[in-house]
Amino acid sequence: MADDLHEECGVFGVWAPDSDVARMTYFALRALQHRGQESAGIAVGNGSTVLVRKDLGLVTQVFSDADLSAMHGKVAIGHCRYGTAGAKGWESAQPHLSTINDVIIALAHNGTLVNFDDLRRELIAAGIPFRTNTDSEVAAKLIGYFTQLGHHLRTGIRDTMRMLEGGYAMVLIRENALYAFRDPHGIRPLVLGNLGGQNWVVASETCALDIVGAKFVREVRPGEIIRISDDGLKSQQGVEPRAAANCIFEHVYFSRPDSVKDGSSFYLMRNRMGHRLAQETPVDADLVIPVPDSGMPAAEGFAAELHLPYGTGLIKNRYVARTFIQPTQELRKLGVRMKLNALPDVVRGKRLVMVDDSIVRGTTSKQIVQLLRDAGATEVHVRSASPMVMWPCFYGIDTGTQDQLLAARMNLEEMRDYIGANSLGFLSPEGLLGCCPKVGYCHACFTGRYPVEVSKQYWNDRFLEGFEPTSLERSPETAHMSIEELAARSEREFEEAAADEKVAPAAGVAVAAGAPDEKAEQVETGAQPETGEQHV
Numbered sequence: 271m272a273d274d275l276h277e278e279c280g281v282f283g284v285w286a287p288d289s290d291v292a293r294m295t296y297f298a299l300r301a302l303q304h305r306g307q308e309s310a311g312i313a314v315g316n317g318s319t320v321l322v323r324k325d326l327g328l329v330t331q332v333f334s335d336a337d338l339s340a341m342h343g344k345v346a347i348g349h350c351r352y353g354t355a356g357a358k359g360w361e362s363a364q365p366h367l368s369t370i371n372d373v374i375i376a377l378a379h380n381g382t383l384v385n386f387d388d389l390r391r392e393l394i395a396a397g398i399p400f401r402t403n404t405d406s407e408v409a410a411k412l413i414g415y416f417t418q419l420g421h422h423l424r425t426g427i428r429d430t431m432r433m434l435e436g437g438y439a440m441v442l443i444r445e446n447a448l449y450a451f452r453d454p455h456g457i458r459p460l461v462l463g464n465l466g467g468q469n470w471v472v473a474s475e476t477c478a479l480d481i482v483g484a485k486f487v488r489e490v491r492p493g494e495i496i497r498i499s500d501d502g503l504k505s506q507q508g509v510e511p512r513a514a515a516n517c518i519f520e521h522v523y524f525s526r527p528d529s530v531k532d533g534s535s536f537y538l539m540r541n542r543m544g545h546r547l548a549q550e551t552p553v554d555a556d557l558v559i560p561v562p563d564s565g566m567p568a569a570e571g572f573a574a575e576l577h578l579p580y581g582t583g584l585i586k587n588r589y590v591a592r593t594f595i596q597p598t599q600e601l602r603k604l605g606v607r608m609k610l611n612a613l614p615d616v617v618r619g620k621r622l623v624m625v626d627d628s629i630v631r632g633t634t635s636k637q638i639v640q641l642l643r644d645a646g647a648t649e650v651h652v653r654s655a656s657p658m659v660m661w662p663c664f665y666g667i668d669t670g671t672q673d674q675l676l677a678a679r680m681n682l683e684e685m686r687d688y689i690g691a692n693s694l695g696f697l698s699p700e701g702l703l704g705c706c707p708k709v710g711y712c713h714a715c716f717t718g719r720y721p722v723e724v725s726k727q728y729w730n731d732r733f734l735e736g737f738e739p740t741s742l743e744r745s746p747e748t749a750h751m752s753i754e755e756l757a758a759r760s761e762r763e764f765e766e767a768a769a770d771e772k773v774a775p776a777a778g779v780a781v782a783a784g785a786p787d788e789k790a791e792q793v794e795t796g797a798q799p800e801t802g803e804q805h806v
């Protein structure tokens with residue numbers, strides 16, 4: 271449940287010229303549907319142009335069999351969205367189409383760009399029109415701007431990455447190529463899979479690779495740009511990687527339990543969180559129940575650790591998804607009962623431990639506790655398999671402002687009282703990190719230590735008085751440049767690189783006449799790995 275917390279989006283891309291790429295994307299989006307349920311879209315490149323279909327609604331509502339049959343092509347991207355930055359109407363659905371001279375591109379984005387307002391203002395001042403107020407359109411327009419100056423899409427993407435601040439995983443197509451790129455901290459996830467030979471996919475999670483029969487190859491590296499075309503798969507470092515900051519909330523809640531990250535399934539990690547939670551906050555009870563579905567792995571671990579019975583006390587209505595048909599005021603009063611129902615036969619007369627993945631606003635937990643008491647539970651002890659969420663997220667998760675976060679407004683006893691539980695316990699930040707593979711994480715929503723600088727404009731209205739976020743790193747110099755300054759710098763670098771090439775080509779590197787980005791690819795492809803991934 272995660273208190274109705276929302277991931278912003280799921281993205282998918284496929285290069286497979288002899289396959290039905292639109293249908294493949296459709297099924298991948300269905301696997302990623304949990305990441306966004308407000309709109310869905312697919313764009314297909316057929317060698318001469320790009321076609322897009324998108325609309326508000328679930329993937330199954332947006333696409334018919336006939337729609338997919340009409341979308342032939344060799345390359346496709348897809349997107350499912352829960353929007354936080356900008357408007358939520360049809361225009362904001364993705365993929366976002368734009369043109370660069372005669373070339374049509376389609377872009378799909380997961381994440382949030384913290385400096386998109388400033389960039390948007392600059393682009394508007396430069397005479398570039400906007401249709402939406404989304405950060406994704408800003409990225410698309412910036413790519414167009416820099417591509418026109420540098421004459422290559424790859425340099426356009428690279429220069430755009432030098433200016434963007436925040437968490438992002440993006441996929442982009444033109445008529446004959448697929449691009450995938452990821453923020454330099456690796457905040458938002460993006461993985462690469464292989465369908466056999468030179469057929470490739472990229473996706474937010476590995477569950478989307480499984481559904482189309484692709485084998486996991488590796489993650490798209492932080493700051494990397496991958497390009498896939500008739501020339502195969504090529505990689506270049508768009509911007510230097512920075513301190514690794516994988517979003518730890520993917521581990522707590524967002525990713526599907528059967529997806530895999532750093533060699534471990536999210537199911538296993540969440541089960542470990544339950545064990546650790548039981549060690550940190552033990553309780554004597556008759557039955558451990560999960561808040562379905564996301565609390566299940568941790569509840570299993572909690573029960574196993576304390577040798578307590580584990581059971582089903584709550585049933586979830588799987589078909590109440592985000593919908594545009596709003597309930598009446600009378601039905602809205604039912605709140606969580608629209609989604610969950612208690613099983614009186616199971617919970618009556620019992621001392622329960624109710625395990626959830628997290629407690630964010632607290633309203634859902636409060637209603638579920640009441641539901642269980644109404645069904646006859648004698649005690650309800652609430653346990654959260656993640657630490658207290660005290661700080662807002664700026665990198666692609668809708669946690670709202672700090673005043674909406676229960677743990678920012680109340681101490682533990684006040685929260686227990688508000689929720690109506692007999693006892694309340696949270697996993698510690700150290701405990702959470704101890705359950706996940708040893709890589710770098712963003713855990714700012716628990717600790718207030720932000721990997722990407724949080725600009726002052728957010729401070730005024732997003733944080734409660736007395737809270738001061740810590741920025742772990744200053745943004746790089748290029749993120750503070752104006753668009754014109756960066757364009758001038760790129761031009762200078764291009765000229766210097768061209769002069770260097772004339773003087774001294776590097777030994778063993780075939781330096782072709784061409785743009786610097788092409789040279790960068792040749793340098794990388796000069797040292798081929800031993801795996802089947804020939805061009806990476």
Ligand code: SF4
Pocket residue numbers: 437457516517518519520662663664665666667712713714715716
């Ligand atoms: S602040 Fe929290 S939700 Fe946002 S990216 Fe960091 S870990 Fe994820």
